[in-house]
Amino acid sequence: MDTPADYPCAISPFEDGGQRQYLTRLAQTDAVRRYKRTATSELDVHPGHVVVDLGCGAGLDLHRYAGLTGPTGAVIGIDYDPQMAALATQATKHLPTVNVEVADIHCLPLNAESADRVHIDRVLQHVTSPSGAIAEAARILRPTGKLVCTEPDWATLAIDHPDADLSVTYTNMMLKHVIPQPTVGRSIPRLIQQAGLTVTRIEPVTALWTDVVAADGVLGLHVVTERALSAGHLTAAQARSWIDHLMTAPFLATMTLLMVSAQYENIDLAIG
Numbered sequence: 001m002d003t004p005a006d007y008p009c010a011i012s013p014f015e016d017g018g019q020r021q022y023l024t025r026l027a028q029t030d031a032v033r034r035y036k037r038t039a040t041s042e043l044d045v046h047p048g049h050v051v052v053d054l055g056c057g058a059g060l061d062l063h064r065y066a067g068l069t070g071p072t073g074a075v076i077g078i079d080y081d082p083q084m085a086a087l088a089t090q091a092t093k094h095l096p097t098v099n100v101e102v103a104d105i106h107c108l109p110l111n112a113e114s115a116d117r118v119h120i121d122r123v124l125q126h127v128t129s130p131s132g133a134i135a136e137a138a139r140i141l142r143p144t145g146k147l148v149c150t151e152p153d154w155a156t157l158a159i160d161h162p163d164a165d166l167s168v169t170y171t172n173m174m175l176k177h178v179i180p181q182p183t184v185g186r187s188i189p190r191l192i193q194q195a196g197l198t199v200t201r202i203e204p205v206t207a208l209w210t211d212v213v214a215a216d217g218v219l220g221l222h223v224v225t226e227r228a229l230s231a232g233h234l235t236a237a238q239a240r241s242w243i244d245h246l247m248t249a250p251f252l253a254t255m256t257l258l259m260v261s262a263q264y265e266n267i268d269l270a271i272g
Helices: 019-027 030-043 062-069 082-091 130-140 164-178 184-194 212-219 221-230 236-248
Strands: 050-054 074-079 098-102 115-121 141-159 198-209 253-263
Touching: 030 115, 030 141, 030 198, 030 253, 050 062, 050 130, 062 074, 062 082, 062 098, 074 082, 082 098, 115 130, 130 141, 130 184, 141 164, 141 184, 164 221, 164 236, 184 198, 184 253, 198 212, 212 221, 221 236
Parallel strands: 050 074, 050 115, 074 098, 115 141
Antiparallel strands: 141 253, 198 253
């Protein structure tokens, strides 16, 4: 019997070497472009500000912050992965106000109250302690500072398939065996408040995929299916039925992310 790998597929973020391409592809999707524009607006960066991007990856957002902070400001990118930090350093080497450091988000090499703006984007789903990471973000934030954090809720992942049980099995595989903190998106407002900040806005963002190859590059359809097959969560027949339909029929998948803005001032909550 053929295996799910027989179909052409994109490099998955869940495979070695796929993370940079995953981040680039995801940044190019309409949903991500929309919420990044909203996140940038919410951060309200001004010339002279110090902006810290926690989990900066390949540095895709650092250029924008450098332009907003200007020559009197500073942009600091933090990433735990030396390879990703090296890519970010290379990509921003022409920007004198940008500095990229390899560091643990749970223990930042930054002084208390040293940042005007802190940005976190789809990072806490991968960390050991989301609450610890947010507490660190709150520690480095100045009293007049702002935090914007966007995270997915993988429990909302819905992939169309005639066999709804297979869709549920796939989502459960992501929840239990693939993503370390799969439902952190819904927890962000609570964790932020526990860190002493005031939530000022909660914005749900719906990611929509109708191109199966693009979705494969983000959701890891082939790789996760193969893992489910190897672990006995799917039979060979189920795995083949699942991939056959996804790759040949009209495709649709959705997932919700939560973008949460916060600061120390007490102002009214807005739910968008």
